[in-house]
Amino acid sequence: MSSDVIHTAWCEILTDRIANNLSLALSLLPEHAEFCAVLKADAYGHGIAEVAAIVCEHRIKTVGITSNAEARLVREAGFEGTILRLRTATPSEIAGAVADRVQEQVSSLYTAEVIDSLTEHSEGVHLAINAGGMSRDGLELNERDGHDTCQRIVDLLGDRIVGICTHHPSGSEQDLQLSDQHFRSDLNWIFSNTALKREQVNVHAGSSLSLISSTPIETDFYRCGAILYGILKPELGFEHTMQLKAQITNITTYPQGSTIGYDRTTTLTRDSRVANIALGYANGFRRNYFGRSHVLIRGQLVPVLGKVSMNTIVADVTDIPVVEVEDEVVIFGHQGTGKIDIKRIEMQADTIMADIYAEWGQRNPRVYI
Structure with missing residues (x-):
């Protein structure tokens, strides 16, 4: 880029x-x-x-x-x-x-x-x-x-x-x-x-x-x-045409018992390394994704912790041996052998892919591949 x-x-x-x-x-x-x-x-x-x-x-x-x-x-x-x-x-x-x-x-x-x-x-x-x-x-x-x-x-x-x-x-x-x-x-x-x-x-x-x-x-x-x-019939060969990505801006370790995000909705059950990711509900990662969303980091599916902020989300990267600032994060799409597909993202968002595409495309810069 x-x-x-x-x-x-x-x-x-x-x-x-x-x-x-x-x-x-x-x-x-x-x-x-x-x-x-x-x-x-x-x-x-x-x-x-x-x-x-x-x-x-x-x-x-x-x-x-x-x-x-x-x-x-x-x-x-x-x-x-x-x-x-x-x-x-x-x-x-x-x-x-x-x-x-x-x-x-x-x-x-x-x-x-x-x-x-x-x-x-x-x-x-x-x-x-x-x-x-x-x-x-x-x-x-x-x-x-x-x-x-x-x-x-x-x-x-x-x-x-x-x-x-x-x-x-x-x-x-x-x-x-x-x-x-x-x-x-x-x-x-x-x-x-x-x-x-x-x-x-x-x-x-x-x-x-x-x-x-x-x-x-x-x-x-x-x-x-x-x-x-x-959006329809991947079994016929149709493939999704948009991927949503972001970058890690910071990596921090917090002790067991720390709370994550607004309203202290998530409490860490172990000492954890968390990644701050430069994307939030202003980018179309909706607040109702709370408690049911994952992202891909280094090809591994990791949970998003706490409520979604306007411009940031937090992911648990404790189980990934090596993670660095500026690493690419995939919110929707493929990374290595990992993938977040349409079925998963529609269930997470509780809406249809056309709704999600339209919002993401309006709220984020587009890069044509």
Whole structure:
């Protein structure tokens, strides 16, 4: 790590793994299906500009974003394909994204009217419906008002509608089958009762979960994020794409009976050598990790002691013969023969890896490997 700025905690972004995961995901696509690389949340904390460059190398035609800033960074990275916003935008966002040629989602007459009023808006739009049952911002077609709204949106926007989409909330086989049936039913109603025709639009509900599922679904392309970053299915060859590391700043010996950290929550049961590590909850090593977290030092798994401080944690290195200041500490990833994998870190954090990646990537400097 050569830099004018010394980082004592950092994320390593494994770009070769992102590229390999993308290639593997493309190999799983059903025949004639397209792929949308999801780059929202700064590419799950990995850095959207850098990941967009990998996407360009693989000639991906569509990417998914949420903010105007993300759209601009994708264009600046050289991406010339379709940018699809993965949520409803505000009127200001819609107007501000015209220059970057963003395709918007529409699920209300209000948003349709906003787009129709922008004479400079020439990109296609996607009708978002609540067939999957996420109930976030998709149009609910089971209600009479929903049918009327759908017809009015189609009448207003006409052939500017290039897609119809929904999002399935669960990857379980039974749930996926049910929500796919709902989606197909809603599509049949739309194609039977509005001017839209199946051959005129892309229908999309695919995601990472449905791509790796054995359950076939109605979709023309898959919007995938999790598998790009190695969150799912390591048995298929997908690998995690980020490692969180820090350095030891001090090593001290304390006698049996000493207490560690705030509120004296941990009492040493033996004379112990402890390492102070330059990382804490400000870096995304959350306070609720207390009592259930380990790190890797010299390839050995060691427990973290006491409550997590803002910028430091303490690890018990008594059983490691040689430890030095500036030794590398692995919070997530591999070191020698030791590893802290996704399953362990998700259990420790009591959340999903996408949540963890996004936080770590925002709170720590990134080093690209």
